[in-house]
Amino acid sequence: xxxxxxxxxxxxxxxxxxxxxxxxxxxxxxxxxxxxxxxxxxxxxxxxxxxxxxxxxxxxxxxxxxxxxxxxxxxxxxxxxxxxxxxxxxxxxxxxxxxxxxxxxxxxxxxxxxxxxxxxxxxxxxxxxxxxxxxxxxxxxxxxxxxxxxxxxxxxxxxxxxxxxxxxxxxxxxxxxxxxxxxxxx
Numbered sequence: 001x002x003x004x005x006x007x008x009x010x011x012x013x014x015x016x017x018x019x020x021x022x023x024x025x026x027x028x029x030x031x032x033x034x035x036x037x038x039x040x041x042x043x044x045x046x047x048x049x050x051x052x053x054x055x056x057x058x059x060x061x062x063x064x065x066x067x068x069x070x071x072x073x074x075x076x077x078x079x080x081x082x083x084x085x086x087x088x089x090x091x092x093x094x095x096x097x098x099x100x101x102x103x104x105x106x107x108x109x110x111x112x113x114x115x116x117x118x119x120x121x122x123x124x125x126x127x128x129x130x131x132x133x134x135x136x137x138x139x140x141x142x143x144x145x146x147x148x149x150x151x152x153x154x155x156x157x158x159x160x161x162x163x164x165x166x167x168x169x170x171x172x173x174x175x176x177x178x179x180x181x182x183x184x185x186x
Contacts, residue, residue, distance in 0.1 A: 023119045027110055027126060034130035035103040038139040042095040050142055055094040059084055075181035076143040095140050101149035102139045106130045108152040115159055143183050150179035 047055075054072070058080035079097050087093035109129040113122035129135060138144055158172035 023123060026123050027107065030110075030123070030126050030130045031103060031106050034106045035099070037131065037136055038099045038102055041136045042099055042139050043092060045137070045140055047091060048140070051091075051094065051140060054143065055080065055091075058094070059089055072143065073181040073184055075178065076146055076183065079146070098139050098142060098145035102135060102145040105135075105145065105149045105152055108149065108156055112152060112156050112159070115156070115163065147179050147183040147185070150175045150182060154179060 054077075058077040061074070061077045061081045062085075076097060080094055083093045083096040087096065106126050106129055110122045110126040113125040117125075135145075154172045154175035157175065158168055161167065161169045161172065
């Protein structure tokens with residue numbers, strides 16, 4: 001009979017994972033904690049003026065079919081309207097775009113930092129972004145978190161492709177354009 005492998009217990013596996021030097025594990029934990037914090041903050045903050053204006057403008061905008069709004073790009077309104085149609089018109093569903101894109105921005109901060117610095121420094125930058133009171137506070141219905149995600153994504157492709165390939169791929173322009181469709185100020 002072949003020798004049987006000794007199976008580790010749950011605690012031994014957890015300790016092994018905890019003390020490994022796997023940066024993906026730490027990034028995953030940062031993203032998970034950042035998501036949870038953003039959910040808590042979004043659920044416990046009272047609405048502010050911009051939320052009440054822009055959030056209510058998003059209700060049913062897909063059925064109206066406008067190509068733009070008077071003050072902002074249309075994409076955020078369509079994404080928020082989709083969230084309203086799936087989860088109902090609540091403050092939380094209006095803030096879902098900011099929560100999701102703010103959470104994914106943690107990964108982009110890590111990737112951008114990784115272009116210039118070590119993995120430890122990049123994890124520190126991602127942790128500072130994940131738990132920044134400013135970023136957590138703005139994880140509400142406002143469109144800046146969605147805009148920030150696409151601007152960071154455009155910057156990542158711009159820097160990475162120019163550094164590696166010595167030319168700029170259309171991906172950076174595409175994502176910057178999507179950022180403009182969310183909020184014109186990008």
